[in-house]
Amino acid sequence: MGITIKELAKLCNVSPGTVDRALNNRYGISGKTKERILKVAKEHHYRPDARAQSLVRGKTMTLGIVLFDLYNRSFAQMMNAIEKEARKDGYHVNLVLTDKSPEDEKKCIEQLISQKVDGIVLFSVNKGEGFADYLASLSTPIVTLSNYIADSLDFVGIRDRVAMKEAVDSAVQLGYEKIIYICPPLRFYKHSNIYTQTERYEGCLESLRAANLLEAHQLITDPDYLTALDPLSFEEKRTAIVCSCDYYALEILKRFKETNLIVGQDVGLVGFDNIDTLQYVEPALNTVSFDLEGMGSEAIRLLLNRIETDRAPIKKLLSHQLIRGASL
Amino acid sequence: MGITIKELAKLCNVSPGTVDRALNNRYGISGKTKERILKVAKEHHYRPDARAQSLVRGKTMTLGIVLFDLYNRSFAQMMNAIEKEARKDGYHVNLVLTDKSPEDEKKCIEQLISQKVDGIVLFSVNKGEGFADYLASLSTPIVTLSNYIADSLDFVGIRDRVAMKEAVDSAVQLGYEKIIYICPPLRFYKHSNIYTQTERYEGCLESLRAANLLEAHQLITDPDYLTALDPLSFEEKRTAIVCSCDYYALEILKRFKETNLIVGQDVGLVGFDNIDTLQYVEPALNTVSFDLEGMGSEAIRLLLNRIETDRAPIKKLLSHQLIRGASL
Numbered sequence: 001m002g003i004t005i006k007e008l009a010k011l012c013n014v015s016p017g018t019v020d021r022a023l024n025n026r027y028g029i030s031g032k033t034k035e036r037i038l039k040v041a042k043e044h045h046y047r048p049d050a051r052a053q054s055l056v057r058g059k060t061m062t063l064g065i066v067l068f069d070l071y072n073r074s075f076a077q078m079m080n081a082i083e084k085e086a087r088k089d090g091y092h093v094n095l096v097l098t099d100k101s102p103e104d105e106k107k108c109i110e111q112l113i114s115q116k117v118d119g120i121v122l123f124s125v126n127k128g129e130g131f132a133d134y135l136a137s138l139s140t141p142i143v144t145l146s147n148y149i150a151d152s153l154d155f156v157g158i159r160d161r162v163a164m165k166e167a168v169d170s171a172v173q174l175g176y177e178k179i180i181y182i183c184p185p186l187r188f189y190k191h192s193n194i195y196t197q198t199e200r201y202e203g204c205l206e207s208l209r210a211a212n213l214l215e216a217h218q219l220i221t222d223p224d225y226l227t228a229l230d231p232l233s234f235e236e237k238r239t240a241i242v243c244s245c246d247y248y249a250l251e252i253l254k255r256f257k258e259t260n261l262i263v264g265q266d267v268g269l270v271g272f273d274n275i276d277t278l279q280y281v282e283p284a285l286n287t288v289s290f291d292l293e294g295m296g297s298e299a300i301r302l303l304l305n306r307i308e309t310d311r312a313p314i315k316k317l318l319s320h321q322l323i324r325g326a327s328l
Numbered sequence: 329m330g331i332t333i334k335e336l337a338k339l340c341n342v343s344p345g346t347v348d349r350a351l352n353n354r355y356g357i358s359g360k361t362k363e364r365i366l367k368v369a370k371e372h373h374y375r376p377d378a379r380a381q382s383l384v385r386g387k388t389m390t391l392g393i394v395l396f397d398l399y400n401r402s403f404a405q406m407m408n409a410i411e412k413e414a415r416k417d418g419y420h421v422n423l424v425l426t427d428k429s430p431e432d433e434k435k436c437i438e439q440l441i442s443q444k445v446d447g448i449v450l451f452s453v454n455k456g457e458g459f460a461d462y463l464a465s466l467s468t469p470i471v472t473l474s475n476y477i478a479d480s481l482d483f484v485g486i487r488d489r490v491a492m493k494e495a496v497d498s499a500v501q502l503g504y505e506k507i508i509y510i511c512p513p514l515r516f517y518k519h520s521n522i523y524t525q526t527e528r529y530e531g532c533l534e535s536l537r538a539a540n541l542l543e544a545h546q547l548i549t550d551p552d553y554l555t556a557l558d559p560l561s562f563e564e565k566r567t568a569i570v571c572s573c574d575y576y577a578l579e580i581l582k583r584f585k586e587t588n589l590i591v592g593q594d595v596g597l598v599g600f601d602n603i604d605t606l607q608y609v610e611p612a613l614n615t616v617s618f619d620l621e622g623m624g625s626e627a628i629r630l631l632l633n634r635i636e637t638d639r640a641p642i643k644k645l646l647s648h649q650l651i652r653g654a655s656l
Contacts, residue, residue, distance in 0.1 A: 280608070
């Protein structure tokens with residue numbers, strides 16, 4: 001904590017009001033006094049209290065966060081980081097959950113607007129130009145997270161396509177001849193924003209195309225993917241199941257343990273996200289890791305920056321890395 | 329969905345305004361017309377739309393939820409259920425996180441009040457009569473969750489003390505001679521509301537007292553409990569480590585696997601909460617299960633009821649059950 005206005009006033013032997021006049025370049029103070037106060041302020045490394053200033057400017061010091069739900073552990077991890085980062089700057093966060101409903105997402109956003117939040121971090125289920133226009137019309141700073149909407153909006157994400165290509169490459173290099181790709185959300189292609197999901201699947205296809213394995217791949221979008229998987233087929237060709245997120249991989253791992261199928265031996269398994277649950281699970285899952293917490297805090301940094309300054313949209317892509325477990 | 333006012337108006341060949349007059353017993357309608365409309369409404373099982381009515385009454389249709397954080401999976405599970413239950417009645421939820429800070433919790437509550445939420449579900453870190461008085465002064469319906477504050481407030485929880493006593497009883501019955509109890513939050517006894525934690529520990533003590541094993545027990549409140557545990561001591565007496573929540577048990581299980589200590593054989597391990605992460609973990613953890621989702625939705629049911637009706641406070645205790653895994 002730096003020196004306060006009160007302490008500055010005492011040091012300069014003037015009233016806090018006079019210090020305020022000097023610091024904020026307001027009328028009612030002589031040039032000489034102002035110069036003296038500014039000098040002392042500089043010597044004592046005075047920094048304005050952003051929170052107090054913001055309150056004066058009529059802000060609510062509240063940020064709205066829009067997520068699908070908290071079933072996927074990755075959302076909870078991001079949310080924890082978002083809250084911690086916002087708190088550093090004296091902001092509170094309000095989390096609203098859309099349950100992946102485009103209509104409810106709009107209602108949630110309008111609720112946040114009516115509560116006069118200073119900005120919004122949006123993990124969107126809506127997409128398209130019309131939606132981008134709608135967001136622009138709100139005149140509230142917005143940062144989009146993971147699910148890209150438009151170039152006109154700040155965005156924080158990773159190179160999902162590249163990351164998934166690398167993950168599938170690693171399976172191919174280990175001699176797997178057939179890839180089964182699990183991604184139930186791809187069913188919602190027409191109505192929902194599944195940007196990260198389509199990018200990841202495209203990455204898988206790129207890898208398979210390069211390896212001439214496109215013909216031998218299978219895409220499962222059935223929400224009952226556990227039933228859709230046919231373990232007998234694993235015997236024909238060396239098969240790896242690649243999941244668009246760790247959650248599906250965990251469910252498959254659990255099911256295979258029940259049926260005495262050995263993952264990493266009878267069949268390969270790959271996840272994505274490296275959620276913290278994985279550290280308790282065996283065998284260690286091959287997955288793609290990125291800084292989930294860093295993504296949350298980066299979204300807040302961008303949002304606070306946008307609240308303060310009117311600037312061109314920024315697209316921030318965080319790095320990722322393959323985690324080699326024992327499931328391939 | 330029942331019949332709407334518009335549809336009723338069409339059936340009765342009157343304007344929606346006239347239907348509204350009849351239904352809400354307002355002036356400007358003849359007795360005959362009113363009677364006719366009410367008859368048709370009854371025949372078609374007309375039910376007023378709670379949401380539309382509430383909006384008219386000037387509600388925000390928003391509920392505030394106050395939790396510590398989302399690190400513990402049990403909070404995320406409860407929050408999902410809360411959101412789903414509130415949505416059924418057309419309510420949105422706003423989650424705020426206190427990071428276990430009593431000061432921040434008050435700020436969070438005031439933020440929700442200033443946003444005019446219709447009610448609050450509170451998993452509190454504050455406690456005591458002064459805090460209960462403060463909450464009463466807010467004149468906003470409140471339901472407390474898990475961490476009891478006062479009889480004057482609605483409460484949803486479980487019989488933590490009884491449940492933990494049963495869990496420790498089960499270890500004692502299996503011949504464990506020494507219990508090490510892990511609960512870092514007990515350090516905050518003076519300043520924080522750790523009602524569930526003290527209740528659980530009391531339950532452990534009750535069990536040990538009855539079994540004449542009180543002397544042989546050890547309480548660890550060190551946040552670095554992994555270091556505080558001494559595996560060498562497990563060889564002296566048959567030892568079970570009882571954790572106040574599953575999260576600590578998972579961390580211990582992971583550590584012991586790294587050091588080739590076999591849980592369920594070299595040492596016993598017991599958790600509490602039966603969080604959904606456990607289904608992916610081996611060996612299966614002995615733990616205490618209760619309906620985490622049911623607790624969240626019950627809190628919302630109580631809150632909506634309190635918003636509608638002024639009634640005496642209700643204390644709702646949900647049932648629990650022991651889960652016998654392979655870790656004892």
